[in-house]
Amino acid sequence: MNKSGSWIFFIIAGVVIFVLLGLHMMIQHLDGILGIFNPAGGSALDWDNVIYRSKSGFFTFTYIILLAAALYHGFYGLRTIVFEMGPRKQVERVWTAFFWAVGIVLFIVGTYAAIAVRTVETAL
Amino acid sequence: MENNKRYDNHLELLGWAIGGKWGIERYLYTLHRITGVGILLFFVIHIFASSGRVFGPESWKVTMIVLQNPVFKIGEAFVFIGFAFHALNGIRLILIELGFMVGKPEQPVYPYQSSLDVQRSLRIAVMVIAGIIIVVGGIDIFFLA
Numbered sequence A: 001m002n003k004s005g006s007w008i009f010f011i012i013a014g015v016v017i018f019v020l021l022g023l024h025m026m027i028q029h030l031d032g033i034l035g036i037f038n039p040a041g042g043s044a045l046d047w048d049n050v051i052y053r054s055k056s057g058f059f060t061f062t063y064i065i066l067l068a069a070a071l072y073h074g075f076y077g078l079r080t081i082v083f084e085m086g087p088r089k090q091v092e093r094v095w096t097a098f099f100w101a102v103g104i105v106l107f108i109v110g111t112y113a114a115i116a117v118r119t120v121e122t123a124l
Numbered sequence B: 001m002e003n004n005k006r007y008d009n010h011l012e013l014l015g016w017a018i019g020g021k022w023g024i025e026r027y028l029y030t031l032h033r034i035t036g037v038g039i040l041l042f043f044v045i046h047i048f049a050s051s052g053r054v055f056g057p058e059s060w061k062v063t064m065i066v067l068q069n070p071v072f073k074i075g076e077a078f079v080f081i082g083f084a085f086h087a088l089n090g091i092r093l094i095l096i097e098l099g100f101m102v103g104k105p106e107q108p109v110y111p112y113q114s115s116l117d118v119q120r121s122l123r124i125a126v127m128v129i130a131g132i133i134i135v136v137g138g139i140d141i142f143f144l145a
Helices: A003-029 A047-053 A058-083 A089-119 B002-006 B012-018 B025-053 B058-067 B072-096 B120-144
Strands: none
Touching: A003 A058, A003 B072, A003 B120, A047 A058, A047 A089, A047 B025, A047 B058, A058 A089, A058 B025, A089 B025, B012 B025, B025 B058, B025 B072, B025 B120, B072 B120
């Protein structure tokens, strides 16, 4: 992908994060005020609420999309900062490969968890 | 040598603080980067911590006991502040990048109108919204959760 193409993806990923992370923050950190998607009441981190969202197809799908968008946006941003330090071209390529490798590993871990949790026993 | 010429004026990380007399814009830029790196760092930890739910309710309970530590509560507030600032400032940057809120092109007639002046209202608006979100989030995190 050329430079402007990857930059446009960075911006699109930012907008996707704005929407999905906005929802995530409302559910997780404004649970006392809003209490949305927490059917068992109480904290958003109570197991019953966590497993309710984890088993929902909508949340599984959006978690994976958010994971991909946030990893891409985050590591692209970090790469930009590193590149501004003025490394040589060869070193830039090593950084790019490194960030891709770390991002892919994290994506696999997060995606595995988002899918595997759907088969976990719900009872505490 | 060629590399030096390419980055003739770069100040490395010092440029985040003293890179130009651009006022608040420079510090929003710096804060955007600091919050971005902070959120990414948190995100990596968050992926592993929340993935622990695949081990079932008992394992989750242990994670939650650890997260009840006040240090994590303060950490949660910092992440929320970072998110609110980075998200709103990011929207401002995208709007400006796409050519919104920068004013119409004008002839360069004295006194010159800087597009930075035109953006002031957008800058103030997003910071006020970010501030409101931070206050609401703070109330929820410290008093209602």
